[in-house]
Amino acid sequence: MVVTLILVLGCIVISYLIHRKNMKLLCSVSSPDRGTRAERRLVIKMLKKGVHPKAIFHDLYLRKKNGEFSQIDIVVATPQGLLAIEVKDYGGWLFGNEKQRYWTQILNYGKEKYRFYNPIMQNAGHIKALREQSEQLANLPIFNVVLFAGDCTLKDVSYRADNTFVGYSCNIEYVLNRIREFQSAEYTDKREVARLLRKAVSNGNNPEIVSSHFASVQRKSIGQPRSWN
Template structure:
């Protein structure tokens, strides 16, 4: 009887379960990232001349310590544009040289990595792979979603529509047709094959990096930010006991007991 009741309940309210799953997926960071990249792709398709600008999506490149994944690369006579997409809402605070930026939604505050720093590694990796001069590569961060910059941003940090204007603002031809053809070939030949396996491996690599950074933060000196080192008391009544001491000693004398 109970089994039949459960079956009837599921048959009647299956749509509630399905709706909940869909809502959960729409709110997930993964879906937001996919949506943001899709919008950038659409704008490029309809607002950039295909005969002038070539768009590459989701490029995963091998690095010395794993992989790096670039959302978009646009190749043109006016340079190579490396684009990082952020689908975020709320107030955004940040500066070009700050290590972390801040997202504020009502009373909730969240810290996230400076996307310019994040995209710097992408640009450096691509530059090395292509073998071109750094002045021919432009880093660009595009915010998608209901976000509002509350601090002045560099010209290469823009809202969705602004990224097309930024690209078109570069009017000096710095790459020849032969160079463009070589760059396109190198990107296609050097990227890892787009696949679920490649994506999963990259995600796992990113998780490892995040965990390493978390451990570094936890073991950082609360006063100056330098790493804490495990030391041993050499004399006195506590001789032989271990403690955490700042690596900046003697300028910083912060100590912390071993838990």
């Protein structure tokens, strides 16, 4: 009984210390209340893989030409260009390719089937908004990265574009290594890029911007296939 109690207490202490360490890592980039749990876990994972905190920008809101805002989950600045990362937390089997407007999610052993907007296309819209922020960003290489967390299987998902990556959040190191194989990007002003990305992050602290974006997303989703993210 005593031994069991000691083991339980030991596990609790270890779990607390790990959580505390992870929160310290997260707070070097973002805050515990920003974004989704899947996004925060990915930020922590990238930090543990050696990505510098100043290279990661989490939960960005970019003003588009029409006055609305586009929200990007994560942007990572690398020597090869920017990674625009869309994080999805889905379950079940997923099917789709880069040209299909909607992908399919199958749950409950095929008894339930849902469609959701192509995340590659969704993220391409985010990248378009990112390019609108400055002339430098308009010409900088930006990689379209879609990562799935949760208990899902990419059963039949295909894409061919060289600057596009689709996979699981747990394989972020593989994606980072693949992108390192590309040639270095020509940044004309790295400070400008950092400033614009920091401004986009700070927009997420403005309740009016966040609520306006949420309302815009809700309006556009009326009549669209069911989606969880």
